[in-house]
Amino acid sequence: MAGRHPDPAAKSAVALVACPDYDETRVLAALRRGVDLLGGIQGFAGSGDRLLLKPNILVGALPQKHVTTHPAVLRAMGLLLQETGARVRFGDSPGFGNAIAAAARAGLAEVAAAIGMEQADLATPGQVSFNEALIAKQLVLSRAALEADGIISLAKMKTHGFMRITGAVKNQFGCVPGIRKGEYHVKMPRAEHFAAMLVDINRYLRSRLYVLDGIVAMEGNGPGSGTPRRMNVLLLSSDPVALDAVFCRLVHLPVAFVPTMKPGAESGLGTWNDDEIEVRGDEISALACPDFKVVRRPAVEFDRSFPYYLKKWITPRPFIDPALCRQCGVCTEVCPLEPKAVRPLPGRPGTTPAYDYARCIRCYCCQEMCPHGAIAIRRPLLSRLIHR
Ligand code: SF4
Ligand code: SF4
The missing domain is CATH 3.40.50.11440 (LarA, N-terminal domain)
Known part of the structure; x- marks a missing residue:
């Protein structure tokens, strides 16, 4: 083209x-x-x-x-x-x-x-x-x-x-x-x-x-x-x-x-x-708004072959604030993975969902779509040490 x-x-x-x-x-x-x-x-x-x-x-x-x-x-x-x-x-x-x-x-x-x-x-x-x-x-x-x-x-x-x-x-x-x-x-x-x-x-x-x-x-x-x-x-x-x-x-x-x-x-x-x-x-x-709050770092890249321990410690991950979560289930619904990487723990339907970070691909769809602002993206310690 x-x-x-x-x-x-x-x-x-x-x-x-x-x-x-x-x-x-x-x-x-x-x-x-x-x-x-x-x-x-x-x-x-x-x-x-x-x-x-x-x-x-x-x-x-x-x-x-x-x-x-x-x-x-x-x-x-x-x-x-x-x-x-x-x-x-x-x-x-x-x-x-x-x-x-x-x-x-x-x-x-x-x-x-x-x-x-x-x-x-x-x-x-x-x-x-x-x-x-x-x-x-x-x-x-x-x-x-x-x-x-x-x-x-x-x-x-x-x-x-x-x-x-x-x-x-x-x-x-x-x-x-x-x-x-x-x-x-x-x-x-x-x-x-x-x-x-x-x-x-x-x-x-x-x-x-x-x-x-x-x-x-x-x-x-x-x-x-x-x-x-x-x-x-x-x-x-x-x-x-x-x-x-x-x-x-x-x-x-x-x-x-x-x-x-x-x-x-x-x-x-x-x-x-x-x-x-x-x-x-x-x-x-x-x-111009020089103090606009936006992530000023390059994206940390990984794919499924990326070793879990590195993924876990480097890649920013979604995190649910239980005080804000209203157990609406939207995050589970929009997660594109099957089985879901965020869902209520087995036997506890209707509770605040938990993440399976080993499976999560960090697409942040859950954070994007949470209707109650309960999900934020957090940087693991190692990530913070690499990119201050
Ligand atoms: S979408 Fe947000 S409010 Fe709804 S269950 Fe998930 S974290 Fe809780
Ligand atoms: S970041 Fe993406 S893959 Fe991970 S739990 Fe949220 S929606 Fe699912």
């Missing part, structure tokens, strides 16, 4: 637009400005185009939790696209639970209905072959994503235990239907392989535009249980690697710690190199 830069001298443009809050009028004005900085909405949509808006609906969480793309961002982008005469739907496939209920709880269904935008069903799978893939030559993706004329990605600026950040590139993993996501984790437990698969999904789907909602981001124990952090920024680009690289610059995170950067650049999906990125709009230094 061709890279995004047939002209090697061309730079990837990233629009960086300040926006102080989620007031609908201000968000619409900020997004319009961002799109204009990239050449205008006509460059991304045309009359009659069947477009899919892909927000991040990790789980059905209230907007004020800042787990999901904010409804004001979905509304504004929907209105901008509708101005072109495009037919726009929105949808995501959450990692757990019912997509319609999740979109309603996140406040997305209501704003979409108000502007005449239907919710697409992303649960129906379609299988595609991708010979140019880095790693995932067979992909199972949502039919709605495959059949759209174009996708506009509406990602949320958050931390992520496995990939360090979830921004533009990671957001498209939601185009894998529901529990199929777990199969990818099992097949690709190494961060570098998983990152290459994410890049493959982005290369195959070729979204027209990526928007990153960072007006209020999430730091710390993201992507589901972190702390909201006001960043007052929206980022837009047709290059998801460049957009994530600007996210890194905003929070002073070295791009080398984000596993999607290297395969993203090498495959031609985009660039993380500052010399190849043109930031347009507001000053990055005025909006």
